[in-house]
Amino acid sequence: MSAGPADPVVPPPAAEPITVEQLQEKVLGTVRPLPEHPLPLMDALGLALAEDVVSPIDLPRFDNSAMDGYAVVHRDVATATGEAPVHLPVVGEIGAGQARIRVLSEGTAVKIMTGAPVPAGADTVVPYEWTDRGEASVRITQAPEPAQHVRPRGDDVSSGDLLVERGTVLGPRHLGLLAAVGRDRVRCRQRPRVVVLSTGSELRDAGSELGHDSIYDGNSYLLAASARAAGAIAYRVGIVPDDPTTFTEALHDQLVRADVVVTSGGVSMGDFDVVKEALAPLDTMWFGPVAMQPGKPQGFGTVGEDAVPVFTLPGNPVSAYISFETFVVPALRRMMGLLPEVRPTVPARLTHAVTSPPGRRQLLRGSYDESHGAASVSPVGGAGSHLVGNLAVADSLIVVPEATTSLAAGETVQVVRLDVPF
Ligand SMILES: Nc1nc2c(c(=O)[nH]1)N[C@H]1C(S)=C(S)[C@@H](COP(=O)(O)OP(=O)(O)OC[C@H]3O[C@@H](n4cnc5c(N)ncnc54)[C@H](O)[C@@H]3O)O[C@H]1N2
Numbered sequence: 001m002s003a004g005p006a007d008p009v010v011p012p013p014a015a016e017p018i019t020v021e022q023l024q025e026k027v028l029g030t031v032r033p034l035p036e037h038p039l040p041l042m043d044a045l046g047l048a049l050a051e052d053v054v055s056p057i058d059l060p061r062f063d064n065s066a067m068d069g070y071a072v073v074h075r076d077v078a079t080a081t082g083e084a085p086v087h088l089p090v091v092g093e094i095g096a097g098q099a100r101i102r103v104l105s106e107g108t109a110v111k112i113m114t115g116a117p118v119p120a121g122a123d124t125v126v127p128y129e130w131t132d133r134g135e136a137s138v139r140i141t142q143a144p145e146p147a148q149h150v151r152p153r154g155d156d157v158s159s160g161d162l163l164v165e166r167g168t169v170l171g172p173r174h175l176g177l178l179a180a181v182g183r184d185r186v187r188c189r190q191r192p193r194v195v196v197l198s199t200g201s202e203l204r205d206a207g208s209e210l211g212h213d214s215i216y217d218g219n220s221y222l223l224a225a226s227a228r229a230a231g232a233i234a235y236r237v238g239i240v241p242d243d244p245t246t247f248t249e250a251l252h253d254q255l256v257r258a259d260v261v262v263t264s265g266g267v268s269m270g271d272f273d274v275v276k277e278a279l280a281p282l283d284t285m286w287f288g289p290v291a292m293q294p295g296k297p298q299g300f301g302t303v304g305e306d307a308v309p310v311f312t313l314p315g316n317p318v319s320a321y322i323s324f325e326t327f328v329v330p331a332l333r334r335m336m337g338l339l340p341e342v343r344p345t346v347p348a349r350l351t352h353a354v355t356s357p358p359g360r361r362q363l364l365r366g367s368y369d370e371s372h373g374a375a376s377v378s379p380v381g382g383a384g385s386h387l388v389g390n391l392a393v394a395d396s397l398i399v400v401p402e403a404t405t406s407l408a409a410g411e412t413v414q415v416v417r418l419d420v421p422f
Pocket residue numbers: 198199200202203215216217218219220264265266267268269270273294295296297313314315316317319385
């Protein structure tokens with residue numbers, strides 16, 4: 001039997017895409033909440049509180065004046081009018097933080113400033129506007145109500161009150177309250193440290209010269225800024241060329257300071273897809289397509305002794321960004337103890353018709369508007385995953401479900417609002 005022509009190389013069958021939810025489940029089944037620590041208040045902004053905070057003191061801490069004026073005994077001034085003013089000797093002055101006079105005798109008045117402690121014996125404050133502002137003696141021409149302009153101790157917060165509940169996401173007002181009762185640290189889950197690596201031999205740093213075939217590395221800024229916006233600490237590592245050994249070394253160098261690693265590029269079908277080449281042999285990593293657009297080629301798993309979660313996002317900028325929002329943000333929120341983990345969608349009326357390929361959930365860039373009552377969303381630019389100009393203008397993603405290939409203007413769609421806290 002004579003030898004025939006060599007058998008053609010048959011490529012392995014393409015992997016079946018998994019759904020967005022399946023990859024989210026894989027991610028959330030892997031990442032764990034980070035440990036809790038007492039953190040300085042300013043570092044706790046945006047984090048979930050990991051303790052119930054009970055007030056150790058009353059607020060106001062002492063009866064204090066709500067006005068600049070005179071502290072008096074109400075009985076002494078009850079009859080004061082313009083026609084029949086009351087005159088009282090002034091025994092001194094009490095400034096906020098300068099309360100040398102602690103007791104007031106009947107038949108006298110003491111100057112008092114807003115916030116200063118009302119002396120024992122006094123029960124009412126007469127504002128300057130109802131007096132002649134006398135120094136040695138004061139003429140009072142209007143009678144206040146009993147206890148008027150006195151802010152009583154414990155009126156706002158009582159010692160022992162539950163001030164901020166475990167799980168509350170701390171905003172500026174919570175931090176203000178916690179500091180007001182004397183807390184300088186609170187227990188929170190620590191922020192994840194996210195290392196961002198951009199791969200691609202075509203990449204150059206912003207600010208440097210471009211060659212005829214090079215482009216600027218926008219993704220490391222896009223992803224590091226997204227990590228910071230999600231509440232994480234971001235380390236933007238330099239560009240890694242398309243060389244698997246260099247990539248593996250760069251990755252392992254970074255693991256020591258990473259709770260999460262995010263890479264961009266090198267995960268598709270190309271001849272230089274460095275990330276896939278370096279990590280696909282690990283049985284702790286998964287690579288495959290996800291039924292979404294942009295963001296089809298994805299990889300996720302863990303690397304190193306500490307099993308650091310690694311997200312290998314596609315290099316196209318819009319794909320990288322949408323993948324980060326869809327898969328990395330829920331992981332970061334799980335680590336920080338923030339709920340919900342996946343950003344919720346809201347309904348809105350579509351202003352223009354759109355089309356979409358079958359079998360993939362399309363996430364179209366959109367501009368959301370609720371200024372005219374009902375919520376609406378307009379598509380921004382095309383669907384191409386290289387269109388960063390459009391991405392910067394968009395504030396939302398229009399969700400076109402997998403089985404839908406077209407939507408008419410006026411239909412209701414689900415929208416991911418990108419810039420609103422959740
Ligand atoms: N034969 C096939 N080719 C491609 C497929 C496919 O299924 N079969 N999928 C396409 C899809 S979808 C995507 S998304 C991309 C993903 O490719 P990679 O993750 O391997 O990314 P690269 O090839 O490295 O880069 C893609 C694109 O993005 C630019 N890029 C990369 N990094 C950056 C960066 N840091 N800043 C700015 N721009 C970046 C890069 O220059 C390329 O233009 O694969 C398709 N191909």
